Amino acid sequence: MNISTEVQLDLHLRMVRIRLFEEAAGKLAESNRLPGFLHLYVGQEAVAAGVCGALTDDDQITSTHRGHGHLVAKGGEFDRMMAELMGKSTGYCKGKGGSMHISSLEVGMLGANGIVGAGSPIAVGAGFANKYRGQGRVSAAFFGDGATNIGAFHEAVNMAAALQLPTVFVCENNEYGEFTRRDQTMKVDDIVDRAAGYGIPGVIVDGMDVVAVHQAASEAVERARRGEGPSLIEAKTYRFYNHHGVQNLGLKYRTDDEVATWKERDPIFTFEERIVDAGGVTREQIEQVWADQRAAIDAAIEFAEESPLPHADQVTEDVYTLREVVS
Amino acid sequence: MTRKLAYVQAFNEAVRQEMQADPDVFCAGEDIGAFGGVFGTYAGLQSEFGEQRVVDTPISEQAIIGLGLGAAVNGLRPIVDIMFMDFIAVAFDQIINQAAKIKYMFGGAATVPLTITTGGGGGLSAAAQHSQSLEALLCHIPGLKVVHPSTPYDMKGLMTACIREDNPTIMVKHKRLLGMKGEVPEEQYEIPLGTAKVTREGSDVTVVAWGRMANEALDVAERLAADGIEVEVIDPRTLQPLDVETIVESVRKTNRAVIVHEAVRFGGLGAEVAAQIQEHAFDHLDAPVGRVAAPFSPVPFSPALEQHYLPSAERITDGIRQALARPGL
Numbered sequence: 208m209n210i211s212t213e214v215q216l217d218l219h220l221r222m223v224r225i226r227l228f229e230e231a232a233g234k235l236a237e238s239n240r241l242p243g244f245l246h247l248y249v250g251q252e253a254v255a256a257g258v259c260g261a262l263t264d265d266d267q268i269t270s271t272h273r274g275h276g277h278l279v280a281k282g283g284e285f286d287r288m289m290a291e292l293m294g295k296s297t298g299y300c301k302g303k304g305g306s307m308h309i310s311s312l313e314v315g316m317l318g319a320n321g322i323v324g325a326g327s328p329i330a331v332g333a334g335f336a337n338k339y340r341g342q343g344r345v346s347a348a349f350f351g352d353g354a355t356n357i358g359a360f361h362e363a364v365n366m367a368a369a370l371q372l373p374t375v376f377v378c379e380n381n382e383y384g385e386f387t388r389r390d391q392t393m394k395v396d397d398i399v400d401r402a403a404g405y406g407i408p409g410v411i412v413d414g415m416d417v418v419a420v421h422q423a424a425s426e427a428v429e430r431a432r433r434g435e436g437p438s439l440i441e442a443k444t445y446r447f448y449n450h451h452g453v454q455n456l457g458l459k460y461r462t463d464d465e466v467a468t469w470k471e472r473d474p475i476f477t478f479e480e481r482i483v484d485a486g487g488v489t490r491e492q493i494e495q496v497w498a499d500q501r502a503a504i505d506a507a508i509e510f511a512e513e514s515p516l517p518h519a520d521q522v523t524e525d526v527y528t529l530r531e532v533v534s
Numbered sequence: 535m536t537r538k539l540a541y542v543q544a545f546n547e548a549v550r551q552e553m554q555a556d557p558d559v560f561c562a563g564e565d566i567g568a569f570g571g572v573f574g575t576y577a578g579l580q581s582e583f584g585e586q587r588v589v590d591t592p593i594s595e596q597a598i599i600g601l602g603l604g605a606a607v608n609g610l611r612p613i614v615d616i617m618f619m620d621f622i623a624v625a626f627d628q629i630i631n632q633a634a635k636i637k638y639m640f641g642g643a644a645t646v647p648l649t650i651t652t653g654g655g656g657g658l659s660a661a662a663q664h665s666q667s668l669e670a671l672l673c674h675i676p677g678l679k680v681v682h683p684s685t686p687y688d689m690k691g692l693m694t695a696c697i698r699e700d701n702p703t704i705m706v707k708h709k710r711l712l713g714m715k716g717e718v719p720e721e722q723y724e725i726p727l728g729t730a731k732v733t734r735e736g737s738d739v740t741v742v743a744w745g746r747m748a749n750e751a752l753d754v755a756e757r758l759a760a761d762g763i764e765v766e767v768i769d770p771r772t773l774q775p776l777d778v779e780t781i782v783e784s785v786r787k788t789n790r791a792v793i794v795h796e797a798v799r800f801g802g803l804g805a806e807v808a809a810q811i812q813e814h815a816f817d818h819l820d821a822p823v824g825r826v827a828a829p830f831s832p833v834p835f836s837p838a839l840e841q842h843y844l845p846s847a848e849r850i851t852d853g854i855r856q857a858l859a860r861p862g863l
Contacts, residue, residue: 301641308639322631328597332604339610362597369592525642526676528700
């Protein structure tokens with residue numbers, strides 16, 4: 208493994224934090240303590256962690272309906288995230304966004320998104336501004352395999368290519384668009400084949416291997432930062448829960464064997480074995496990370512549950528930015 | 535103030551002067567660079583400000599809005615052009631679900647100083663997909679502002695205000711008004727969004743009209759004055775937010791109201807204006823609020839048909855006379 212122990216621990220921490228946040232959110236949803244829809248990221252942690260680990264704090268991302276993992280990986284705090292999921296006024300969006308629109312401009316996360324594919328054009332705009340100002344900042348757009356079938360994806364990638372913008376497109380190919388198998392919705396075996404249609408580089412990585420994702424993302428990000436334009440990463444991954452929520456809906460759209468096979472490749476546990484075997488990290492250190500983050504999650508849930516609900520006045524606030532007109 | 539500019543030049547000058555004043559302002563859209571825009575609205579800007587600030591884009595309306603939105607959230611002041619208002623439909627997700635809502639969804643954290651410019655209105659035999667007036671669709675979306683000037687003077691002042699506005703704002707340029715000449719000051723000035731203008735004072739009936747119809751209504755009012763009918767004409771200029779107060783105040787004086795717009799009558803913005811009038815001036819009304827608008831059909835191609843589609847001076851006159859026909863109390 209050609210990454211330092213420090214980076215190993217950083218990537219591990221990001222993944223553990225995502226896993227614990229999502230498992231906690233799932234449990235809260237099962238006991239009806241979260242309103243609304245919930246799309247869990249469990250299984251895909253290596254993608255968010257690997258990509259965000261390759262970004263600086265100033266770099267920016269756009270996300271998807273399955274967005275908690277991206278925000279955690281980019282530096283989102285558990286307490287404000289959990290409060291947002293509960294619709295509390297202390298949440299990142301003051302309870303106005305919820306799971307599907309969770310965001311934090313402070314950490315460069317330009318929003319989860321309820322519309323499949325809609326984040327990519329926004330990432331292109333962020334990339335344009337970064338190039339315009341010569342800040343050397345990069346934007347990364349996360350999206351699923353299903354989003355590559357929607358027009359906004361095509362427009363966004365082509366625009367970024369035509370204008371040579373510092374934007375990295377990260378496809379999380381989890382093989383299902385909601386409940387429909389990917390091969391029923393497209394005639395290419397690999398999403399990355401689509402990169403050629405835009406004249407940009409594309410690379411496939413094992414989305415269950417955080418080191419591989421991190422390496423591919425680092426190359427794409429540095430390329431973008433050098434002003435050489437956008438590229439596409441296809442991370443082949445899998446979601447362990449359903450499209451929505453944690454309950455088994457009784458829909459046999461995936462076989463138990465298939466789910467079990469992917470779970471054997473759990474991105475966190477396999478990575479832990481590797482870093483322990485490599486000798487830089489001990490089991491005790493790993494257990495301490497889990498224990499610390501479990502405590503942080505428990506504190507975040509307590510914070511969220513004790514936080515006030517937004518006041519009725521809030522319904523019509525934040526629709527517009529108000530400006531004092533000097534005449 | 536004697537200098538006269540065309541409506542299109544007033545637009546162009548507003549953009550140019552604000553680009554000179556603020557390096558964060560840039561323009562992007564189809565054919566706006568070297569070509570200067572299909573109606574010359576962006577003429578000469580790329581040669582003055584360069585390709586980095588006046589950007590020719592692919593024909594990709596969703597990505598054009600996304601480009602503006604992402605850049606606006608990052609602190610720039612983008613002006614993005616959607617060539618024809620009809621093409622707004624191609625970019626509806628980015629406008630309605632993204633740009634309009636991002637501030638609210640983020641709990642107020644995002645600011646979106648984005649101006650979307652577009653060419654609206656009929657009268658050029660441009661048929662069903664290049665002639666529509668879709669302002670009602672846009673005014674219905676919380677988070678957006680919608681502006682539609684009727685004169686070169688208003689165009690410059692409103693466009694300057696749009697660029698300085700911190701919310702996603704759609705500036706509708708009326709295609710039939712591009713060549714209209716009028717007095718325009720050379721210096722920069724702003725007309726605050728949400729302020730209507732009483733373009734003619736009168737005591738008998740209030741006519742509310744915007745875009746090209748504001749000018750048509752004014753012409754009709756001048757002609758009716760010869761018959762002793764004094765029409766008060768109001769051009770809201772900004773359709774979202776709408777200056778309800780100025781309209782209602784006028785109706786309380788005249789006791790009658792007619793709304794004129796190019797868009798189809800059913801579900802048009804005239805319905806909202808009529809509702810506001812009856813809510814706020816019910817006791818002052820001597821007649822039902824009239825509406826002169828397009829019939830419920832797509833915009834036809836043939837001039838023989840389109841002339842019956844768009845409200846004409848004759849139909850506006852009829853609408854006003856109808857409102858006056860009922861005896862007052």
